Amino acid sequence: MKRLPVAIACAALLTTSAAFAKEVPTSIDDVAQPGGTLTGNPEIAFVQVATGFLDPVNVANAGDGTGRIFVVERAGRIQIVGKDGAVNDEPFLDLTSINPLGSDVQTGFVEQGLYSVAFHPDFAENGYFYVHYASLPFNGDGMIVRFTVDPESPDVVDADRANGTAKVIMRIEQPWYNHNGGQIEFGPDGMLYIGSGDGGWEGDPYEAGQDLSTLLAKILRIDVDTEDDTVPYKIPADNPFANASSERLMSLFGITEEEFSKIKTRSRPEIWSYGVRNPYEFSFDQKTGDLFIADVGQNHWEEVIFEKAGNGGMNYGWPRMEASYCHPMTGDPAESDCAVVGTLPVAQYPHSAPYPGAPEDASGGCSIQGFGVLNYGGMEGVYMVGDWCSGRVFGIGHDGESWQLQDMMQTTMQFTAGGYDEDGMVMVVNANNFYLADQGPDTNPPGALWRIMPAADVPEGAVVADSVQ
Amino acid sequence: MSKFRHLLPICLMLAVSFSHAAETATGTETADQTAESENAPESGSLEFLHALTNKPLDMNMRPDQVLTPAVLEFHETGENPYSGDAEHIAAGEKLYRKQCQACHLKDGKGRIGPNLTDETWTRARTDTEKGRFEVVYGGGAGAMQAFGLRMDQDAILEVLAFIETFRGQ
Numbered sequence: 055m056k057r058l059p060v061a062i063a064c065a066a067l068l069t070t071s072a073a074f075a076k077e078v079p080t081s082i083d084d085v086a087q088p089g090g091t092l093t094g095n096p097e098i099a100f101v102q103v104a105t106g107f108l109d110p111v112n113v114a115n116a117g118d119g120t121g122r123i124f125v126v127e128r129a130g131r132i133q134i135v136g137k138d139g140a141v142n143d144e145p146f147l148d149l150t151s152i153n154p155l156g157s158d159v160q161t162g163f164v165e166q167g168l169y170s171v172a173f174h175p176d177f178a179e180n181g182y183f184y185v186h187y188a189s190l191p192f193n194g195d196g197m198i199v200r201f202t203v204d205p206e207s208p209d210v211v212d213a214d215r216a217n218g219t220a221k222v223i224m225r226i227e228q229p230w231y232n233h234n235g236g237q238i239e240f241g242p243d244g245m246l247y248i249g250s251g252d253g254g255w256e257g258d259p260y261e262a263g264q265d266l267s268t269l270l271a272k273i274l275r276i277d278v279d280t281e282d283d284t285v286p287y288k289i290p291a292d293n294p295f296a297n298a299s300s301e302r303l304m305s306l307f308g309i310t311e312e313e314f315s316k317i318k319t320r321s322r323p324e325i326w327s328y329g330v331r332n333p334y335e336f337s338f339d340q341k342t343g344d345l346f347i348a349d350v351g352q353n354h355w356e357e358v359i360f361e362k363a364g365n366g367g368m369n370y371g372w373p374r375m376e377a378s379y380c381h382p383m384t385g386d387p388a389e390s391d392c393a394v395v396g397t398l399p400v401a402q403y404p405h406s407a408p409y410p411g412a413p414e415d416a417s418g419g420c421s422i423q424g425f426g427v428l429n430y431g432g433m434e435g436v437y438m439v440g441d442w443c444s445g446r447v448f449g450i451g452h453d454g455e456s457w458q459l460q461d462m463m464q465t466t467m468q469f470t471a472g473g474y475d476e477d478g479m480v481m482v483v484n485a486n487n488f489y490l491a492d493q494g495p496d497t498n499p500p501g502a503l504w505r506i507m508p509a510a511d512v513p514e515g516a517v518v519a520d521s522v523q
Numbered sequence: 524m525s526k527f528r529h530l531l532p533i534c535l536m537l538a539v540s541f542s543h544a545a546e547t548a549t550g551t552e553t554a555d556q557t558a559e560s561e562n563a564p565e566s567g568s569l570e571f572l573h574a575l576t577n578k579p580l581d582m583n584m585r586p587d588q589v590l591t592p593a594v595l596e597f598h599e600t601g602e603n604p605y606s607g608d609a610e611h612i613a614a615g616e617k618l619y620r621k622q623c624q625a626c627h628l629k630d631g632k633g634r635i636g637p638n639l640t641d642e643t644w645t646r647a648r649t650d651t652e653k654g655r656f657e658v659v660y661g662g663g664a665g666a667m668q669a670f671g672l673r674m675d676q677d678a679i680l681e682v683l684a685f686i687e688t689f690r691g692q
Contacts, residue, residue, distance in 0.1 A: 466573070466576065488668070489635075491625070
């Protein structure tokens with residue numbers, strides 16, 4: 055035990071230094087890449103909580119003290135996992151059965167389906183929860199809908215209850231079947247944040263990333279607490295473009311250029327930040343309120359975006375940039391000369407070919423999936439991510455001087471998403487789905503729910519995911 | 524898990540020292556492997572191992588499938604009886620189009636998945652037909668899933684016979 059005081063002093067020192075130094079890189083040289091080391095070189099394990107989920111694609115808790123974990127299945131169901139790890143027989147919500155004409159969820163392409171669930175900060179009192187899904191009746195448009203739990207039936211929202219309480223908050227038109235974003239999450243400020251993809255195909259044909267007149271390729275932020283419940287949502291007054299498109303009289307003289315630049319007559323006030331490609335997963339650091347976005351890349355790089363709490367209005371570059379490099383990539387970026395557009399990511403890792411013509415490295419990834427921010431196990435504000443294709447797990451953190459991307463482990467799993475349990479531990483789901491020709495959300499081999507634990511704390515007898523370093 | 528919340532914030536130094544003791548915790552057992560003892564290979568046949576973990580594969584992932592003479596022969600020899608057989612190669616090509624082409628591309632040169640047309644293999648074991656079977660059947664990592672859950676072993680031999688034609692070109 056004599057090392058304890060030293061350890062406390064050490065941890066305190068690191069905590070303090072990390073707290074004031076988390077700045078976003080201004081140079082590509084400062085963007086973390088594989089090969090880094092997190093403070094303390096932490097070791098983690100994936101401990102199985104429950105299994106048998108069909109294409110699980112998200113996980114959340116209700117924050118109501120029940121300890122329930124909600125696992126989102128792509129077909130349109132939400133399953134409840136109890137504190138003891140038992141999965142309820144009946145789903146919490148089943149969007150495949152609320153519409154007598156068939157499922158309400160479009161799953162025709164593997165990136166489509168029910169994406170996520172978020173519980174209102176006052177869920178315990180008002181029973182409100184929100185889902186985001188690809189709507190079949192609306193040809194794959196993203197529907198964000200509020201439902202209200204019946205207090206008499208806290209574990210099952212049946213079809214009648216769902217239809218009787220449904221309030222459509224937003225519909226995001228989706229021109230193509232891919233890059234739909236997905237994650238919705240309440241921030242520490244009580245606002246609902248929405249990850250919205252660029253609408254699909256490849257290369258952002260709409261130029262949506264840099265177009266403030268579309269909700270695509272954005273992080274959106276809305277206030278769902280409307281006094282009048284016929285109003286879908288309110289625009290938070292401190293959104294960066296809250297008033298940029300408001301009608302006004304034109305004045306040409308005596309106005310500074312900075313003031314002119316704030317007039318954006320076509321901008322959408324819901325936009326919080328822009329220039330993202332497919333923010334399928336994002337997570338708030340529950341301790342600091344900082345936001346991490348796992349922005350899925352195109353042919354060559356996956357990236358992690360860091361946004362200090364409350365720091366909206368950022369441009370993350372897509373489709374001018376792919377991670378730290380100019381898009382489209384035409385060769386080795388070290389030999390090209392291009393100006394950075396927007397704010398750089400804090401970390402990035404490559405696909406098997408980091409640029410066209412590069413030597414292939416089969417350990418590369420293809421699709422980053424964010425899990426959550428770890429503030430335990432010796433880690434302070436470490437964003438854990440995994441890759442849908444490679445099965446690798448990376449931790450991203452700041453060591454007080456610079457951002458680090460540590461290769462945590464190689465697993466066999468296909469990761470799809472993460473979330474938190476009520477104790478702030480990071481939960482992860484893996485699926486067995488991919489761009490295969492003949493598989494549907496209910497026929498793919500099932501996936502599982504895992505809890506990320508410090509390797510030293512794995513309970514005896516626990517089922518731990520296979521991994522190699 | 525509430526007891527672990529009280530470990531916050533855990534001291535760094537302690538985490539490092541604990542971690543050494545925990546190294547054996549990774550990959551101790553998996554849910555899938557609980558059935559393995561019942562599905563051990565019969566005496567005398569080859570042992571098939573997971574490409575990443577080297578753990579014995581469950582050779583009974585699809586209990587309803589028929590283990591054809593070709594499969595049984597393969598289990599003994601590690602040689603693919605369908606190698607060079609036009610009919611089975613054609614069947615393998617159809618399966619490849621459905622299950623493999625999205626990542627390895629039509630010509631096998633790869634994009635998300637590695638190139639299958641050369642003699643460079645991602646994992647050392649894949650320079651043998653047995654090793655390639657292990658990767659396809661039991662999965663490698665991530666998107667290279669256990670296709671033994673999706674296809675019968677006989678079908679996997681057909682796919683492997685087709686993939687072999689890439690390297691003959």
